[in-house]
Amino acid sequence: MTKTENNRAWFLVLPVLILVAMNAIIPLMTVVNYSVQETFGDNLFFWSGTSNYVAVLTSERFIHALLRQFAFTGIILLIEIPLGVAIALAMPRSGVWSSVCLVLMALPLLIPWNVVGAMWNIFALPDIGLLGWGLNSLGFNYNYTNQPVSAWFTIVLMDVWHWTSLVVLLAFAGLRSIDEAYYRAAKIDGASRWAVFRYIQLPKMRQVLIIAVLLRFIDSFMIYTEPFVLTGGGPGNATTLLSIDLVKAALGEFNLGIAAAMSIIYFLMTLLVCWLFYTLMTQRDARENAS
Amino acid sequence: MTDTPMTNAIPAEAAAARATAQRRRLRLRWLVPTLYIIFLMLPIYWLINMSFKTTNEILAGFSPYPQRFTIDSYVEILTNPVWYWGYINSIIYVVINTIISVTVALPAAYAFSRYRFLGDKHLFFWLLTNRMAPPAVFALPFLQLYSSIGLFDTYWAVALAHCLFNIPLAVWILEGFMSGVPKEIDETAYIDGYSFPRFFVKIFMPLIASGIGVTAFFCFMFSWVEMLLAKTLTSVDAKPIAAVMTRTASTSGYELGLLAAAGVLTIIPGAIVIYFVRNYIAKGFALGRV
Numbered sequence: 001m002t003k004t005e006n007n008r009a010w011f012l013v014l015p016v017l018i019l020v021a022m023n024a025i026i027p028l029m030t031v032v033n034y035s036v037q038e039t040f041g042d043n044l045f046f047w048s049g050t051s052n053y054v055a056v057l058t059s060e061r062f063i064h065a066l067l068r069q070f071a072f073t074g075i076i077l078l079i080e081i082p083l084g085v086a087i088a089l090a091m092p093r094s095g096v097w098s099s100v101c102l103v104l105m106a107l108p109l110l111i112p113w114n115v116v117g118a119m120w121n122i123f124a125l126p127d128i129g130l131l132g133w134g135l136n137s138l139g140f141n142y143n144y145t146n147q148p149v150s151a152w153f154t155i156v157l158m159d160v161w162h163w164t165s166l167v168v169l170l171a172f173a174g175l176r177s178i179d180e181a182y183y184r185a186a187k188i189d190g191a192s193r194w195a196v197f198r199y200i201q202l203p204k205m206r207q208v209l210i211i212a213v214l215l216r217f218i219d220s221f222m223i224y225t226e227p228f229v230l231t232g233g234g235p236g237n238a239t240t241l242l243s244i245d246l247v248k249a250a251l252g253e254f255n256l257g258i259a260a261a262m263s264i265i266y267f268l269m270t271l272l273v274c275w276l277f278y279t280l281m282t283q284r285d286a287r288e289n290a291s
Numbered sequence: 292m293t294d295t296p297m298t299n300a301i302p303a304e305a306a307a308a309r310a311t312a313q314r315r316r317l318r319l320r321w322l323v324p325t326l327y328i329i330f331l332m333l334p335i336y337w338l339i340n341m342s343f344k345t346t347n348e349i350l351a352g353f354s355p356y357p358q359r360f361t362i363d364s365y366v367e368i369l370t371n372p373v374w375y376w377g378y379i380n381s382i383i384y385v386v387i388n389t390i391i392s393v394t395v396a397l398p399a400a401y402a403f404s405r406y407r408f409l410g411d412k413h414l415f416f417w418l419l420t421n422r423m424a425p426p427a428v429f430a431l432p433f434l435q436l437y438s439s440i441g442l443f444d445t446y447w448a449v450a451l452a453h454c455l456f457n458i459p460l461a462v463w464i465l466e467g468f469m470s471g472v473p474k475e476i477d478e479t480a481y482i483d484g485y486s487f488p489r490f491f492v493k494i495f496m497p498l499i500a501s502g503i504g505v506t507a508f509f510c511f512m513f514s515w516v517e518m519l520l521a522k523t524l525t526s527v528d529a530k531p532i533a534a535v536m537t538r539t540a541s542t543s544g545y546e547l548g549l550l551a552a553a554g555v556l557t558i559i560p561g562a563i564v565i566y567f568v569r570n571y572i573a574k575g576f577a578l579g580r581v
Contacts, residue, residue, distance in 0.1 A: 003407045012402035013414065015395040016458055023455040024421050027432030090323035097321075103569050104328050107335070110561025114518045114533045115554040122341055122547060123334040130337045133353045161331065168327075169572060222425030225518050243427040247519075250431050263428040274423045278416055 028267075034260035052261035062262060064237070065245040072241055073220045076159045080216060083160070084167025085205070088175055089197070091168070102172070105165040117229025120158045124230075131157075144231060148238035155227045155239055162226065163216060170212040174205035207281070214277040221270055242266055335558070341551035349547050364552035377532035378556065380446065381515070384529065387450035389510040392457040393503065400465035401491065405477065418459040429455070430523045437524055448524040449531070453514045460513065461506045464575060468502025469495075505575030508568045515561065532557060 038048040056062050092098045108116070126132035126143045131154075135142040144150040178200060186196050224243035227233070233240035233248070240248070246266065250259035341349060342364055343357040368374040402408070403415055433452050434443070442448040476498070480490040496503065518533040525531060536553050568575065 003405060005408070006406040007408045009402035009406035009408040009411075012398035016399040016418070016462060017414070019391070019395060019451070019454050020418060020421055020458050023429075023433075023452060024424070026436055027429045030432040030435060031428065087323055087327050090320045092321070092324075099569050101324050101328065102572055103565055105324075105331065106565050106572055107558070107562060108331055110512055110516065110558070110565055111554075112516045112518055112533060112557050114536065115557050118536065118550060118554055119334050119338045122551060123337045128349060128353050130333060130355070161334065164327075165331070218423045222423075222427065224425075224427050243425055246425075246427045247430065250427075256431075259431070263425075266425060267428055270423050270425065271420055274420055275416070278419065282412075 031260045031263050034256045035264050036257075038257055048257065052257040053265070056258060056261045056265060061237075061245065065240055065242050068240065069221065069242040072156070072159075072223075073217060075156055076163070076220050077213065077216055079156070079160050080164045080167050081209070081213060084164050084212070085171045085209070087164070087168045088171035089201070091172060093176060102169065105168055107165075108162050109165055113225035114229050116158065116162055117226040120154065120161075120226070121230050124154050146235050148235055151231045151235060151239050155230060158226060158230060159220065159223070163219070166215065167212045170208040171205055174208040175201060178204050210277060210281055214274070214281075217273060217277075218270060221273075338551050338554050341547055342555050344548055346546060346548050364548045365556075367549060368552055368556060374535060374553065377530060377535035380525075380529050381521070381531040381533075382560065384446040384449040384453070384521070384531070385511055385514040387446055388453045388457060388514045389507050391450060392454055392461045392510045393507050396458055396461035396465055396506070397496075397503070398491075400462045400469055401495070403462065403466045404469040405474065415462075418462055422456045422459040422463070424455065426456075426517065426519045430519060433520060434523050443524065444526045444528050446529050449521045449529065450514075452520050452524055453517060456517075457510045457513055461510055464506045464509060465499070465502055468499045468505075472498050501571050502575075505568055505571045508564055508572075509575060511564055512561065 035052050036047065036049060037045040038051070091101050111119070123129045124131045124144055126136055126145075132142055132144070141147075142150045142153075144154040182200050183196070186200060191199075222243055223241060224247065227239055227241060228244055228247075231239045233244045246259060246262050249255045249262060340356060343360050343362065344354075345359060345361050345363065348354070348357065348359055403411065429452075437443050437448040437452070442451070472495070476494065477490070480494050485494065518531065521531040522534045522537070525534065532553065536550060565572065
């Protein structure tokens, strides 16, 4: 669509700008402020330059939390994206069953995050939870409160349970926008199932899949409540992801300078990834509009 | 009818074989979503199962369904003001947030979808980065900000704080829906002598009504599920259900039945709103961009 040049459009954006700026800029400035100071309690602050940043970036604790975060995000993306696409492909495209599927699948997305954590906490209890009891009676030695492997298995499974539906819904929306004529043409040409997927369905889903990867990346990168309620970051530090570590430092240990520097580094990383995806998306939009 | 010459061209046997293969695949295809839905329902079933058990039965050991069925946990929640006020508080700030977010996002999304203006792309990206900001980063500064303006422990604090990620999301979704409306409609209306506000309310908003519904749904959803900020910004008067649940989990020992019942009740509002937008939900998740 061609847009008209009109700077008065700023007035339409102004309310949004004011509300979001109040919530974004003031707290962000506070964080920046803390990150370059040292505090010894009693509201005494001293300028300390970049020492907090250096301390964070060289601390083993932060590096390990970061590595765990990348591992977690990588694993869940590798599982959720293909699984979501596969389920969307197998779903009924229209009719009552399609609606039933959509409503049931969207249900996990609407459960408060702390309830998701509590639910999985109960579900995975080794003695009285269905999952824990089931795995143990199948002969696995499973206990998420004291085994890192079990804990990781549980938080990954929980995230798959919680968010795969988002990918399904996005992929499904992409699939439904494909005109029936494409399929008929493919059938006449005798195209294989794989060819239909590769040359018709995948290109049509590309746009929504970029959104899916972006949202899943970002949301898994800032995940806090669910693993916190489920494992509390334990056993030990095995499932202490970035956000959990951050809240521990800020509210638990009241180590403001360090926590703030961590926040800024963390925020810049999300920003970078966000920008990459955004460029990818808008470039694609521009190309489609041009052609 | 148009397909008939094509099927005749293929040897009959091969065509029959392919048709059977395809039918078999179709017959097995429903299995994938069904298994997935069963997987989704298992933890929910377990929560419901627990909520109808007595504490003694829960701690006694594994049982796939309640042996002594009881609704005591639900009675406790629905008669104890501490509990049911948790739900009411949550719903109040969620509704306030949804109304604010949609109201301010409507004109902004219109501006982004129709006009080019100074810094529009940067502004849009900046808005999106706020959707991406980890709430953990903002928890402490928010606490200080809202305490200093005297809004701590009110519905407004949570409702305004949730605007941080809900407004960008609302703008993003609405912009997608608005871009699907041809621009000629606006131009015709202006030629017909409509003023902008009248055109917007009388003509444009009905056209994107489903988009507005979906946006409201998403604002409701993300405000309803977010608990870190809601918990940080409240203490007594506006305490959300999440905070009540955590307190129960820690102070009154191991009351899993009560906790499970409270959890089940938090699923219900979501299930109700999801039912209303079921036909638009897929498009909404694609941010109106399909």
